[in-house]
Amino acid sequence: MIAQLALALVCLVAAWMPFLCLSPLKGWSWSRTLCSWRLKFPTLSFSSHKHREISSESVSRPWLTATTFGGQCCTHAHHEQECSELNEDDLKVLASHIDETDGSPPWKLMMEHSTPTLTYQAWYRDPPLGPTQYRTRTVFENVSPELLRNFFWDDEFRPQWDNTLIHFKTLRVCPQTGSMTVHWIRKLPLFCSDREYVITRRIWESASGYYCLSKGTPYPPIPRSKRPRRVDNYYSSWHIKSVKPRNGEQHKMASEVLLFHHEDIGLPREVVKMGVRAGMWSLVKRLHLGLQIYQMAKENDGSPSNYALMANITTKIKN
Numbered sequence: 518m519i520a521q522l523a524l525a526l527v528c529l530v531a532a533w534m535p536f537l538c539l540s541p542l543k544g545w546s547w548s549r550t551l552c553s554w555r556l557k558f559p560t561l562s563f564s565s566h567k568h569r570e571i572s573s574e575s576v577s578r579p580w581l582t583a584t585t586f587g588g589q590c591c592t593h594a595h596h597e598q599e600c601s602e603l604n605e606d607d608l609k610v611l612a613s614h615i616d617e618t619d620g621s622p623p624w625k626l627m628m629e630h631s632t633p634t635l636t637y638q639a640w641y642r643d644p645p646l647g648p649t650q651y652r653t654r655t656v657f658e659n660v661s662p663e664l665l666r667n668f669f670w671d672d673e674f675r676p677q678w679d680n681t682l683i684h685f686k687t688l689r690v691c692p693q694t695g696s697m698t699v700h701w702i703r704k705l706p707l708f709c710s711d712r713e714y715v716i717t718r719r720i721w722e723s724a725s726g727y728y729c730l731s732k733g734t735p736y737p738p739i740p741r742s743k744r745p746r747r748v749d750n751y752y753s754s755w756h757i758k759s760v761k762p763r764n765g766e767q768h769k770m771a772s773e774v775l776l777f778h779h780e781d782i783g784l785p786r787e788v789v790k791m792g793v794r795a796g797m798w799s800l801v802k803r804l805h806l807g808l809q810i811y812q813m814a815k816e817n818d819g820s821p822s823n824y825a826l827m828a829n830i831t832t833k834i835k836n
């Protein structure tokens with residue numbers, strides 16, 4: 518009898534396992550109640566975003582500071598060929614997503630939400646192979662494209678709003694193109710093991726805004742291990758542009774971020790999708806609060822972070 522009960526319990530836990538692992542992208546609000554994570558949103562504070570001394574010399578030569586982010590030093594020499602990991606072909610792929618000329622199945626609307634200073638829409642589609650793809654459109658009122666660009670690049674600030682990010686390190690930077698390779702480890706709730714990413718990213722700029730490319734990349738110096746499990750298939754790229762503010766107020770501004778995202782975290786599509794449905798809007802609100810705090814911090818402290826200096830190195834393209 519007891520053995521049967523125990524067996525039933527194990528099955529129940531096993532059946533629920535996938536549902537407790539629903540954190541493909543970020544942390545869900547309900548999952549935070551299930552496990553106490555390292556970083557809670559209420560811990561947001563200005564002091565945790567360290568004031569950095571940046572001399573005029575390092576501003577004019579971002580390369581010097583970029584190698585020592587957060588006291589972590591790059592493990593790699595910087596060769597020319599390392600600078601070409603993301604190229605115009607990647608840019609064309611992002612452009613084809615934006616223009617909807619990528620020939621993939623049509624997007625299905627997943628959710629629409631708004632607050633007085635935020636508009637959010639999310640779509641998904643399931644390609645014949647691979648993980649579910651997401652497209653989101655977010656309009657931030659009173660925020661400049663440059664602030665958003667820097668905010669999304671700033672791994673040091675990111676844990677303030679993204680409580681799944683438990684480790685980040687800059688592995689290499691390319692001072693010519695501004696491209697960076699970073700190492701991330703994310704925590705998933707409960708029994709799920711952590712996920713590891715090696716991501717290369719780079720920004721292009723045109724009159725219509727910023728094209729921010731970010732994609733999983735092979736990186737032999739960090740061999741894959743069983744735990745944390747490496748997520749190879751990772752693609753997250755977005756376009757940031759200035760748009761008309763919602764109420765048409767002349768002295769105000771607004772910025773739109775169009776994001777295309779997919780990643781294969783090794784869980785069934787439908788399970789992941791359920792998690793996204795359940796948790797995405799609360800995550801976006803956290804992101805927005807983080808952005809507002811970032812914005813205030815920048816207004817009080819004019820010196821740009823190392824990440825902002827890197828984000829400012831873009832490749833200019835014609836429209």
Ligand SMILES: *[C@@H]1O[C@H](CO)[C@@H](O)[C@H](O)[C@H]1NC(C)=O
Nearest residue numbers: 576577821825826829830831
């Ligand atoms: C950003 O780059 C532009 C040139 O593209 C330069 O004029 C500006 O000073 C840079 N800003 C910072 C903070 O480095």
